[in-house]
Amino acid sequence: MKNIAVIGSGTMGNGIAHTFAQFGYAVTLIDINNEALDRALATINKNLDRQVVKGTLTDAQKQATIHNITRSTDVKTGVSEADLIVEAATENLELKLKIFKDLAAFAKPDAILASNTSSISITQIASVTNRGDKVIGMHFMNPVPVMKLVEVIRGYATSDETTAQVMELSAKLEKVPVEVNDYPGFVANRILMPMINEAIETLFEGVAGVEEIDTVMKLGMAHPMGPLQLADFIGLDVCLAILKVLHDGFGNPKYAPCPLLVNMVMAGKKGVKSGEGFYDYSNGIKEAKVAAKFCS
Incomplete structure (x- = not known):
């Protein structure tokens, strides 16, 4: 996986984009308007500056991270080349189902569709797609660049291959992935x-x-x-x-x-x-x- 799309640029979305970009992935951050994206990029800049001050990141690494992030207000275009799409929208079932219906139509056939939901059923989300085997939960903790845990949630149809890929990818972000099954609220x-x-x-x-x-x-x-x-x-x-x-x-x-x-x-x-x-x-x-x- 090289290309990552993140849908939603709020607290969780900008943190997820920040983390992937920091580890060298090409990230497209998607939201409904440029004002939301402006706020997200300002937050990412501020958090990167904090890392530089703490000595956990160099200024060159900060610039490379920012360079790795592209912004978009068009879901269809923004996800078209993504190998992994992480939805980080509001914790609202109807909104998530609409997003995943769109992703099923716009994403590459082999793209993995992940939700950062903190409680909503991955199986239900997957039911509106044409690829239940490639739908999974990636529940990052807040603040994403700092917290180590990623709760990896298997839906009823999520394949072993998809789960293994997401577990491996999470580890490459220097996170600790923990696999759990799909029940309300998961474990956390x-x-x-x-x-x-x-x-x-x-x-x-x-x-x-x-x-x-x-x-x-x-x-x-x-x-x-x-x-x-x-x-x-x-x-x-x-x-x-x-x-x-x-x-x-x-x-x-x-x-x-x-x-x-x-x-x-x-x-x-x-x-x-x-x-x-x-x-x-x-x-x-x-x-x-x-x-x-x-x-x-």
């Missing part, structure tokens, strides 16, 4: 999201405040980041979407999203991306802030 979010949801329930019920809950988990469980801060970092809307997939997929009430999480997302408090979630980021610093009216 099936375990993580109930923990985050329980932390929100603990806040909702007034057991402790935001900083207190996060401090207990950081100091008591050696977590690098508390669950409420982590939820802000992931995006509260993303957490809610994943919990809904788990709840619908298993039919188990233990996955039901906390009412506080639902209310905050409806109110537009989505975490870091919106400037406010369980913490307020609007002044450039992190301050605990949850409206008391949302809590029991």
Whole structure:
């Protein structure tokens, strides 16, 4: 594989493009408009500069990485020469199904179609394509250039050959690929999201405040980041979407999203991306802030 296309230039998409380009792959980054692509390239530049300052990358390597990225607002043209296409759009089933229908029509017959979905069924995504054997999940962790794990998800029809290729490719990116089967939330979010949801329930019920809950988990469980801060970092809307997939997929009430999480997302408090979630980021610093009216 030499040519990679990444669909979606948000937090995950630009991180995936950055990582592939850094390791010498020709990357086409695709989004619906040039404004989104401008923001993505600015983010990639900033993150590369951070690597240069830390000494993990030379300036020449930074320039080579940027040179390896081409931008496009046309999916048909952008994916036409790709050996691997990684979809990194919003965690929305209808949107992903539409994208994969288009990819089945526009991509080369031997191209692998991967989704960076964090919870949605790879088997369901593959069902709208004409190549279920070549559809697979590549769930990168955020921030992609830093985090080592890639959760590689096999759909019902994913072939051994496709799985082996993606496992090998992930290793070439200096990631640690872990193969898992296709069930709601896979492994990472099936375990993580109930923990985050329980932390929100603990806040909702007034057991402790935001900083207190996060401090207990950081100091008591050696977590690098508390669950409420982590939820802000992931995006509260993303957490809610994943919990809904788990709840619908298993039919188990233990996955039901906390009412506080639902209310905050409806109110537009989505975490870091919106400037406010369980913490307020609007002044450039992190301050605990949850409206008391949302809590029991």
